[in-house]
Amino acid sequence: MIIGKSRKELEKMRAAGQLVGRVLQELRRMVEPGVTTLEVDRAAEKMIRDAGALPTFKGYHGFPFSICASVNEQVVHGFPSSYTLKEGDIFSIDIGATLAGFVGDTAITVPVGRVSPELLKLISITEECLERAIEQCREGRHLGDIGWAVQSHAEAQGYSVVREYVGHGIGRKMHEDPQIPNYGTPGKGPKIKKGYVFAVEPMINMGRHETKILKDGWTVVTLDGQPSAHYEHTIAITENGPEVFTRVVEAEQERVEVVGV
């Protein structure tokens, strides 16, 4: 059952989303060659707890960390570790925080130092896939419209869309109904209604779509060993269209100021 949220609940979800969005911005600034993925995890947990929230991932079905840290051919659910990020890597950070009983969930893929144009393109197309999906998060559209927005854009570039892992409804729990695949048929699937909140998260592979799980039982990698990128936002469906709870506006302003200098 898809749980619609009241205005009050949406306010709480906005606060959770903004918190986790800000933390992710900070983590993104930390990423550079020489940093370990465990250092990023520790910083994430501290920022979340200092803000009076809980790291949603920690302990979720036994997941032992506050972020998922997935490098290069790792798709999602990677363990933070002593792995030291190096120039040319791409690093996907997925993070969730629970504030006042509601969850925000967001992810980004960050280039480490200078990376190849091919990888930069994979990252930017994945981000575009998410933006196109967000445009479909409107009353009266269907879940298939979201999936198609992602799939059509990725496949037009020769990329593929991961099938086994999907987006999801979100609220008091991180994973609520419905499942939101990154593939689909326009006009098909459940109708989208006002008050729904979705975590939409395209996982785009440079090569083939198949994945496998490593022996740790969590880390998902591409079967062909080619790189993968991941973006995610928590999005409310409102009468005024999609509201992206995990989007942080300050970062945009900072970038403008830098250009102004």
Ligand code: MG
């Ligand atoms: Mg998610």
